[in-house]
Amino acid sequence: LNRFKSGEPVDWDDLEETLITGDLGIRLTTEIVDILQAKKGQITAETIVEACTEEIKSILGESPALPQKREDGLPTVILVAGVNGVGKTTSIAKLAHLLKKQGNSVMLAAADTFRAAAIEQLTVWADRLDVPIIKTQYQGDPSAVCYDAHKSAITNNVDFLICDTAGRLHTKSNLMEELKKIERTIAKQDDTAPHERWIVVDATTGSNALNQAREFNKALELNGLIVTKLDGSGKGGSIVAVKHELDIPARFIGTGEGENDFSAFDSDAFIASIL
Amino acid sequence: SLSDNLQNTFKKIRGHGKLTEKNITDAMREVRMALLEADVEFSVAKTFIANVKERALGETVLKSVSPGQQIVKIFQDEMAALLGVDAEGLDLNPPARILMVGLNGAGKTTTSAKLALHLRKEGRRPLLVACDLMRPAAIDQLATLGKQIDVPVYTPDPNEKDVLKVAKDALKWIENQNGTVTIFDTAGRQEIDNELVAELKKLRDFLDPKETLLVADSATGQQAVSVAQHFEEAIGITGIVLTKLDGDARGGAALSMRSVTQKPIKFAGVGEKMSELEAFDPERVAGRILG
Numbered sequence: 001l002n003r004f005k006s007g008e009p010v011d012w013d014d015l016e017e018t019l020i021t022g023d024l025g026i027r028l029t030t031e032i033v034d035i036l037q038a039k040k041g042q043i044t045a046e047t048i049v050e051a052c053t054e055e056i057k058s059i060l061g062e063s064p065a066l067p068q069k070r071e072d073g074l075p076t077v078i079l080v081a082g083v084n085g086v087g088k089t090t091s092i093a094k095l096a097h098l099l100k101k102q103g104n105s106v107m108l109a110a111a112d113t114f115r116a117a118a119i120e121q122l123t124v125w126a127d128r129l130d131v132p133i134i135k136t137q138y139q140g141d142p143s144a145v146c147y148d149a150h151k152s153a154i155t156n157n158v159d160f161l162i163c164d165t166a167g168r169l170h171t172k173s174n175l176m177e178e179l180k181k182i183e184r185t186i187a188k189q190d191d192t193a194p195h196e197r198w199i200v201v202d203a204t205t206g207s208n209a210l211n212q213a214r215e216f217n218k219a220l221e222l223n224g225l226i227v228t229k230l231d232g233s234g235k236g237g238s239i240v241a242v243k244h245e246l247d248i249p250a251r252f253i254g255t256g257e258g259e260n261d262f263s264a265f266d267s268d269a270f271i272a273s274i275l
Numbered sequence: 276s277l278s279d280n281l282q283n284t285f286k287k288i289r290g291h292g293k294l295t296e297k298n299i300t301d302a303m304r305e306v307r308m309a310l311l312e313a314d315v316e317f318s319v320a321k322t323f324i325a326n327v328k329e330r331a332l333g334e335t336v337l338k339s340v341s342p343g344q345q346i347v348k349i350f351q352d353e354m355a356a357l358l359g360v361d362a363e364g365l366d367l368n369p370p371a372r373i374l375m376v377g378l379n380g381a382g383k384t385t386t387s388a389k390l391a392l393h394l395r396k397e398g399r400r401p402l403l404v405a406c407d408l409m410r411p412a413a414i415d416q417l418a419t420l421g422k423q424i425d426v427p428v429y430t431p432d433p434n435e436k437d438v439l440k441v442a443k444d445a446l447k448w449i450e451n452q453n454g455t456v457t458i459f460d461t462a463g464r465q466e467i468d469n470e471l472v473a474e475l476k477k478l479r480d481f482l483d484p485k486e487t488l489l490v491a492d493s494a495t496g497q498q499a500v501s502v503a504q505h506f507e508e509a510i511g512i513t514g515i516v517l518t519k520l521d522g523d524a525r526g527g528a529a530l531s532m533r534s535v536t537q538k539p540i541k542f543a544g545v546g547e548k549m550s551e552l553e554a555f556d557p558e559r560v561a562g563r564i565l566g
C-alpha cells in the first residue's frame with residue numbers, strides 16, 4: 001500500500017487490490033473501501049492502513065474467550081466440522097495438546113469412520129499426545145462413537161471432549177443431515193452439548209469459505225471457526241466475510257503441521273498480514 | 276448471474292452494427308465482478324478481460340441476440356478455449372512414473388488412487404508408492420485405498436525419514452512387480468516452504484517422472500497463481516488436477532493456474548469415491564466461472 005508517502009492521496013485501487021488478493025472477496029472489499037472513502041479527507045496515505053485496520057477490526061469484533069471448563073464438572077464438548085482436507089483432524093490434535101498443556105484432561109472421539117485411515121490418523125495423534133481416544137471400527141456409526149465418547153468423558157470426569165468428523169462438502173445434504181444427527185446424539189446425555197460447534201476453514205480457500213460457513217451454520221449454529229495453513233501464502237481473508245455475514249468468530253489459527261503450530265486468534269496480527 | 280446482469284446493462288440495445296466501445300466497457304465492469312467473485316486471481320482477471328475486450332470490439336451485434344448475451348458468449352468461448360487447449364492425455368512412455376504434488380489437503384492421496392483405478396480400467400497395470408513420511412497414517416491411507424481398488428502399494432517403514440531412500444527402495448520393488456505405470460504420492464506442503472519444496476525437487480530429479488501433476492483444490496482463492504507458479508518453477512509440472520469440483524466452488528483457480536503455467540488441466544476430482552475422477556471439462560468450468 002502507498003501507505004507511507006506523507007501528504008499523498010490514498011491509492012484506493014491499491015487498497016482494493018490488497019483486500020481482494022487477501023481473499024476478503026469483491027463484495028466486502030467494495031463495502032470497506034466505500035466506508036473508508038466516505039470519511040472525506042480524513043484519511044491520507046499515511047493513515048490508510050490504520051483506518052482500514054480499524055474497519056476490519058470492528059467487523060472481526062472481540063476475540064472470544066478460550067473454551068472453558070464447565071463448573072458443573074460435565075465435559076465441555078467441542079464438535080469440529082468442515083469440508084474435506086481443511087485440517088480438522090490436525091487442528092483437533094493441536095487443540096487437545098493446548099488444553100492439556102493448560103492442565104485440563106482431554107478426550108478425543110474419532111467420529112470420522114468414513115475416510116480411509118482417518119481413525120488411524122487421529123489415533124497416532126492421541127498416542128503422541130497421550131490423550132485417550134474413543135473409536136469404533138471403520139465405517140461404523142459416527143453418532144454412536146460420539147455417544148460412547150461422551151458417556152466415557154462424563155464417567156471419567158474429563159474436562160474437554162473433542163469430536164472429529166469426516167470432511168464433507170456442504171452441498172451434500174445427506175452428509176449435512178448426518179452431521180445434524182451427530183449433534184442431536186451429543187445432546188442426548190447433556191442437552192447443552194455440544195457447547196462448542198466449530199468450522200475449520202483453509203486460509204487458501206477463496207469465496208467458497210462463505211458458502212461453507214453458511215451451510216455448516218444452518219446445520220450446527222456455529223459459534224467458532226478455526227482458520228488453518230496460515231503458514232502458507234493464504235491470507236485467510238474469507239473469514240472476515242464469514243464474520244461479517246454470519247457473526248461466527250475466529251477462535252484459533254493453524255500455522256503448521258506440528259502440535260504446537262496453533263494459537264488463539266489475534267485480529268491485530270491477522271490484519272497486519274493482510275495489509 | 277452475469278448473464279442477467281449483462282442483459283440488464285444492455286436492455287435497450289438490439290441487433291445491428293458493431294458492439295460499441297461503451298457496450299464493451301460497461302460489460303467489462305460486470306465481467307470483472309463475476310471473475311473476482313469466481314475467485315479468479317486479480318491480475319489474471321485483468322489480463323483476461325483486456326485480451327477479450329480486443330476481440331469483443333471487432334464483433335457485430337447479431338440480430339437475434341442481445342449484446343449482453345453476446346458478450347457472455349464471447350467470454351465463455353475464450354475461457355473454454357484457454358482452459359481446454361492441449362488437454363492431451365498422460366505421457367506413459369516407459370519408465371512411466373507419475374509424481375503427485377500439491378498443498379496440504381488438496382486431495383493428492385485420494386487422486387493417486389483414483390488415477391490408478393482409471394489407468395487400470397484403461398488396461399494398464401498401475402502401481403502406487405507412498406512417499407508421504409510426514410502425515411500420521413498417510414501410508415495406511417494409501418495402502419487402504421490400494422486394497423480397495425486392487426492395486427499394489429509400496430509402503431515404507433513409517434519410521435523412515437528419508438524420502439529419497441524410500442524412492443530408491445520403491446524402484447527396486449517396482450522391478451519385481453508386473454506394473455506398467457507407477458504413481459508416487461507425496462506429502463502435502465506449502466508452496467512457500469522452501470525446505471519442503473527443495474526436498475520435492477530432489478525427489479523429482481531422482482525419479483525423473485514423465486508426468487508431474489499439481490493436485491489443487493478447486494476452491495483455491497487468490498493464491499492460485501502463487502501455488503501454481505512456485506511448483507512450476509521449482510519442479511516443473513506437466514499438468515493440473517482440480518479436486519472437489521463436486522462442490523459449489525466457482526473454480527476461478529482453474530483459469531488462474533492455467534494462465535500462469537500454460538499447463539493443461541488433465542483431470543477433475545468430483546467426489547470421494549475411487550470412481551469419481553473425470554477428464555477435465557473446460558466448457559463446464561468456464562460456465563461455472565462466469566456464473
Ligand SMILES: Nc1nc2c(ncn2[C@@H]2O[C@H](COP(=O)(O)OP(=O)(O)OP(=O)(O)O)[C@@H](O)[C@H]2O)c(=O)[nH]1
Binds near residue numbers: 087165166253254465
Ligand atoms: N502447513 C499446514 N498444514 C496443515 C495445517 N493444518 C493442517 N495441515 C495439513 O493439512 C492436511 C490435511 O489435514 P487433516 O487434519 O487431515 O484435514 P481434515 O480436515 O481432517 O481432512 P479430512 O478429514 O480428510 O476432511 C495434512 O497434511 C495436515 O498436516 C496448517 O496449519 N498448516
Ligand SMILES: Nc1nc2c(ncn2[C@@H]2O[C@H](COP(=O)(O)OP(=O)(O)OP(=O)(O)O)[C@@H](O)[C@H]2O)c(=O)[nH]1
Binds near residue numbers: 084085167377464
Ligand atoms: N468431495 C470430494 N472430496 C475429495 C476429492 N478429492 C479428495 N477429497 C477428499 O479430500 C480430503 C483430502 O484428501 P487427501 O487425498 O487426503 O489429500 P492430500 O492432498 O493427500 O492431503 P495431504 O497428504 O495431507 O496433503 C479427503 O477427505 C478426501 O476424501 C473430491 O474430488 N471431492
Ligand SMILES: [Mg+2]
Binds near residue numbers: 089112166167
Ligand atoms: Mg480428518
Ligand SMILES: [Mg+2]
Binds near residue numbers: 407461462
Ligand atoms: Mg496425502
